[in-house]
Amino acid sequence: MSTNIAEIPVRKICCIGAGYVGGPTCSVLALKCPDIQVTVVDRNELRINQWNSEKLPIYEPGLEEIVLQCRGKNLFFSTDMVPALKEADLIFISVNTPTKTFGLGKGRAADLKFVESCARLIAEVCDRSKIIVEKSTVPVRSAASIVNVLKANTKPGVSYQVLSNPEFLAEGTAVNDLTNPDRVLIGGEESEEGRKAISALSWVYRHWVSSEKIIKMNTWSSELSKLAANAFLAQRISSINAISAVCEATGADVSEVAKAIGLDSRLGPKFLQASVGWGGSCFQKDILNLVYISESLNLTSVAAYWQQVIDMNEYQKSRFGQRIVQAMFNTITDKHIAILGFAFKKNTGDTRESPAIHVAKHLLEEGAFLHIFDPKVEKAQILLDLDQWDEESGMSIHADPYEAAKGTHALVICTEWDQFTTYDYQRMYDSMLKPAFVFDGRKILDHSALAKIGFHVETIGKRHGQSFQTKKIGCHLFQTALVPFDL
Ligand SMILES: NC(=O)C1=CN([C@@H]2O[C@H](COP(=O)(O)OP(=O)(O)OC[C@H]3O[C@@H](n4cnc5c(N)ncnc54)[C@H](O)[C@@H]3O)[C@@H](O)[C@H]2O)C=CC1
Numbered sequence: 001m002s003t004n005i006a007e008i009p010v011r012k013i014c015c016i017g018a019g020y021v022g023g024p025t026c027s028v029l030a031l032k033c034p035d036i037q038v039t040v041v042d043r044n045e046l047r048i049n050q051w052n053s054e055k056l057p058i059y060e061p062g063l064e065e066i067v068l069q070c071r072g073k074n075l076f077f078s079t080d081m082v083p084a085l086k087e088a089d090l091i092f093i094s095v096n097t098p099t100k101t102f103g104l105g106k107g108r109a110a111d112l113k114f115v116e117s118c119a120r121l122i123a124e125v126c127d128r129s130k131i132i133v134e135k136s137t138v139p140v141r142s143a144a145s146i147v148n149v150l151k152a153n154t155k156p157g158v159s160y161q162v163l164s165n166p167e168f169l170a171e172g173t174a175v176n177d178l179t180n181p182d183r184v185l186i187g188g189e190e191s192e193e194g195r196k197a198i199s200a201l202s203w204v205y206r207h208w209v210s211s212e213k214i215i216k217m218n219t220w221s222s223e224l225s226k227l228a229a230n231a232f233l234a235q236r237i238s239s240i241n242a243i244s245a246v247c248e249a250t251g252a253d254v255s256e257v258a259k260a261i262g263l264d265s266r267l268g269p270k271f272l273q274a275s276v277g278w279g280g281s282c283f284q285k286d287i288l289n290l291v292y293i294s295e296s297l298n299l300t301s302v303a304a305y306w307q308q309v310i311d312m313n314e315y316q317k318s319r320f321g322q323r324i325v326q327a328m329f330n331t332i333t334d335k336h337i338a339i340l341g342f343a344f345k346k347n348t349g350d351t352r353e354s355p356a357i358h359v360a361k362h363l364l365e366e367g368a369f370l371h372i373f374d375p376k377v378e379k380a381q382i383l384l385d386l387d388q389w390d391e392e393s394g395m396s397i398h399a400d401p402y403e404a405a406k407g408t409h410a411l412v413i414c415t416e417w418d419q420f421t422t423y424d425y426q427r428m429y430d431s432m433l434k435p436a437f438v439f440d441g442r443k444i445l446d447h448s449a450l451a452k453i454g455f456h457v458e459t460i461g462k463r464h465g466q467s468f469q470t471k472k473i474g475c476h477l478f479q480t481a482l483v484p485f486d487l
């Protein structure tokens, strides 16, 4: 579709929601579109103050530079929602869409109360027609609900076009994902007005995204594509994690298997890193949402299929925790264990659904005392995530990895931070109790170098070092945990 820039009057954009999506997306938008004024609004005053301060509310490589360059020029953060909404030509709704915690669909359906309240506010305060862009991840056909709410409350003479424009950025690489997207989806109504709205949003993206990457489609396809993309990505990790369990039981090495699979050009090498399990704010909630939608449509086999992707992830997280206990002679009560990495992945301070939380809780329940270190996660966040335990009874949180390791029986790697590969593990080993264990839940360390130092090393998807348990300890408990043959 050709777009005539001069005809499209998008001069002011407002984004509701200054979170992990709204903040970075609008910062890049402001950087790439100096002719557009972008205002990000949020009802959370603390968050807005942080966006306006020197310490941004989220850590994302490359983001600070962009905010500093654009803030106060064509990028603004505010809690004053009404004027920003009234002035905007186009409004992004980028609020959270968590899993419902009560009522119909509890534990599975997406809670759209924040999206709905945005639609109500827009209809209440705006007195001229606008384009509303659904940026949040929502169940398929949500745009219809937004249209209904808007129509029922709209002022006379005002009309809205609602577009679906899901976001595919991943945390830790958000700036690069936004500046070089694989694709931009724009779903809209199949009408003249719908096409005009799609063109207007497309014009905004055309400031930096080539037209071949801007894919126009019907609204429901666009909404469903987002859920499907996350489900496929998570499914891939669950699949390699399922294979990792077979590797541990047989002597195959999951890294070798992943390499072999990934060289098939039909499959490709990405997202085949076996791990302690996937985390993050979206995979779980979006798949649960897909499961709920499928069940609601009486597609029970489809629902069961996607549910299994989540179940496999739960299995993987639990399996890792159990393996730590088993390897440490079936008891970790009163033992000191260092957890290196608490974020759900590297290059972010976000801990939402982090597998580290699951592992830490498992170890705490088994009676261990934890020493936690993460380069970017705030202490208060860790205490909040592990709120049943406090600093005296269960854990201490460290600002230095060597301090965290000192006097412990084991190191547990839960996040794949690059700097973890450069630490002086000899120094850590010398300060630890013996035998000293390493449990590498991310497969990032040099295991033979660690074994040379003297560590007993266990990792995902590789049969664990039998020699230590069977030859040196010889306890029957271990024999049962091991596979019945030696390679
Ligand atoms: N986090 C991520 O990497 C990605 C998230 N998404 C989707 O984007 C959406 C937003 O996710 P995040 O940015 O991570 O959420 P978030 O929780 O970091 O931010 C959402 C913000 O919206 C604000 N908010 C909620 N209701 C509001 C209202 N009525 N008025 C004003 N502000 C309101 C909240 O105060 C919060 O600051 C979700 O649907 C998510 O599934 C999509 C792609 C990537």
Ligand SMILES: O=C(O)[C@H]1O[C@H](OP(=O)(O)OP(=O)(O)OC[C@H]2O[C@@H](n3ccc(=O)[nH]c3=O)[C@H](O)[C@@H]2O)[C@H](O)[C@@H](O)[C@@H]1O
Residues within 6 Å of the ligand: 137, 167, 168, 169, 170, 171, 172, 230, 233, 237, 270, 271, 272, 273, 274, 275, 276, 277, 278, 279, 280, 281, 282, 283, 344, 345, 346
């Ligand atoms: O909708 C969303 O919120 C986003 O969800 C994911 O992004 P994100 O969760 O930020 O990060 P990912 O890189 O996908 O990692 C998710 C989890 O999987 C784990 N992972 C990833 C890749 C891999 O090979 N193995 C693996 O265990 C990561 O460590 C992390 O815990 C998707 O990658 C984004 O495209 C999507 O926009």
